[in-house]
Amino acid sequence: MSEAQTDNTSDLIAVRRKKLADMRERGTDPFRANWDQTHTSKTALVAYEDFEKTLPPADSEDAHAPDGPEVSVAGRIVTFRLMGKASFVKILDRDGLIQLYVQRDALPEGLYNEEFKKLDLGDIIGVRGPLFRTKTGEVTVRVQDYKLVSKALRPLPEKFHGLTDSEQIYRQRYLDLITNQESRERFITRSRIIQEIRNYLWKKDFLEVETPSLHGVAGGAAARPFITHFNALDCDFYLRIALELHLKRLLVGGFDRVFELGRVFRNEGLSRRHNPEFTMLEVYQAYSDHRGMMDLIRGMLHHxxxxxxxxxxxxxxxxxxxxxxSGNWREVEYATLVKEATGDADWFTRSREDKLAATRKFGIEVNPELADYEITQDVYEKMVEPKLIQPTFVTRIPKELIPLAKLNESGDGTLDIFELAINGQEIAPAYSEQNDPILQRAMLEAQVGEEKQNLDEDFLVALEHGMPPAGGMGVGIDRLIILLTGAANIRDTILFPALRPEKI
Structure with a gap:
């Protein structure tokens, strides 16, 4: 914000504070405790349309345009058009906009000039009155009573054009929601999507559960955790990086179908598709496998x-x-996609050095210290995944990448797993879950290497009590919202994304 803009804003705030002081001197409380709201903008419109259906036809001799049902609505003033003895105002509530028609003579004497005309954009008011339709066809409240219920001491963004600075959009999301209809609709859609995910899974007899956010061991994924100190126990804990290991404990306990929608935390980078705090759906179904999860995710997205x-x-x-x-989705093996992208049918038998040399020819940067399978995964992530725009189940992933899945019975070193890719990104990985405690221990020990303190021994003990065969799946909700709403950035799908603290 420029110095001139800052000065102008300060002046506007001073004017509003003076109005507040004047109200209090008159004994008026501009911050009411409540307002008896009977309708929102949407339900008021529906009420008037229902009322119109009871009127005689427009060409009838009895046709006229009487006032409709009386409503009580409340919202924030976003437009204010004064016309001498009357004003047209629009207020914004949770459902959208509704117009108000305020006449001087319809209010108690002096109220229109002394109080109503002194309202500011951003003030929150409650009004009562009958509905009618204007000559331009807009359903409007004919105001007979109003109250200022909350005085806005700071102005809205200039001319109600919304925020243009991305940092301010994310830091002051409340202003973005007031001024940006697209943003409001995206977050409303996000909420409805999450609601329908729950509805779909409940109808499939899944039980929603809650598991700890603080873990003694950071397990269930390969990611750097956030660390905190638990004062009462005098030891370090980790913000969870995945939901998986506790949900599998519930399979052992006899909860055959469980899911959790929860926040997970990974102390890693920020990008258009990564935020260190994000929402994950994880689902586990006993006596199913990764193919059962294919049916589940396809059915859920169709729903x-x-x-x-x-x-x-x-x-x-x-x-x-x-x-x-719609319909069924493409299914293709990981190796097939890598061979197609590299143009090398013998890629998986090439030496590590040959693969590194090939990546240089492809023009992609690969860390030369990576293991052989990691080089191939880098090729997949940079040359294959971005091109998977239509829904694609990528199957038979190399065993080194996922230590918690069952090996494919072919013995070729791949897993019974899929990664659902849409719009060039992974939306949902799913496995046939490893339930052999001996193999599971070996795979986890290979993953952690010398850092045995990172092994979740309690989880392995749970497996030794017997876990039924199961399919499991994770869905990154924020990435799903990017896909389904056309958002350009993961921060546009998270109400309050991670930001560096603002300097005061």
Whole structure:
């Protein structure tokens, strides 16, 4: 914000504070405890449309335009048009905008000039009155009573054009929600998507559970954790990096179908698709496998398309390509995709050095210290995954990448697993879960190496009591919202994304 803008804002704040002081001197409380709200903007519109259906036809001799039902609505003033003895005002509530028509003579004497006309954009008011339709066709409240319920001491962004600075959008999300209809709708859609995920899983007899956010061992994924000190126990704990290991304990305990929608935390980088705090859905179903999870995720996304979006066709933000979520989805093996991308049918038998040399020819940067399988995974992430725009189940992932999944019976070193890729990113990995405690220990020990303190011994003890065969799946909710709403950045799907603390 420029120095001139800062001075102007300070002046506006001073004017509003003076108005507040004047109100208090008159004995008026501009911060009421409540307002008897009977309708929102949306339900008021529905009420008037229902009322209109009872009126005689427009060409009837009895046709007239009487006032409709009386409503009590409340919201923030976002437009204010004074017209001498009357004003047209629009207020914003949780459902959208509704217009008010305020006449001087309809209010108690002196109230219009002395109080109403002194309201500011951003003030929150409650009004009562009948509905009617203006000559331009807009359903409007004919105000007969009003109260200022909360005085705004700071102005809205200039001219109600919304915020343009991305840092301010994320730091002052409340202003973004007031001024940006697209942003409001995206977060409303996010909430509805999460609601329908729950509805879908409940109908499938899954039980929603809650597991700890503080873990003694950071397990369930390969990620750097956030560390905190638990004063009462005098030891370090970790903010969870995954939900998996506690949910599998519940399978051991006889909860055959469980899911959790929870926050997870990974102390890693920020990008268009990464935020260190994000929402994860994890689902586990006993006596199923990764193919059962294929049916589950496809059915869940179809359910969302039908009950939230109203379409199976999603426009891609980057280039307006249409992504088709209907029907069955492509299934292809990991090795096939890597061979196609590299143009090398013998890629997996090449030496590590040959693979590194090939990546230089491809023009991609690969850390030369990576292990052989990690080089291939780097190729997959940079040359394959970004091109998987339509829904694709990538199967038979190398065993080194996922220590918690069952090995494929073919003995070729791959896993019974899929990664669902849509719009060039992973949306949902799913496994046939490893339930052999001996093999599970060996795979986890290979992952942690010498750092045995990172091994979750309690989880391994739980497996030794017997875990039924199961399919398990994780879905990054924020990435899913990016896909389904066309957001350009993960921060546009998180109400309050991670930001560096603002300097005062």
């Amino acid at each position: 969302i398309c039908e009950n939230v979006l109203g379409t199976y066709q999603i426009k891609r933000a980057d280039d307006d390509t249409m992504i088709d979520l």
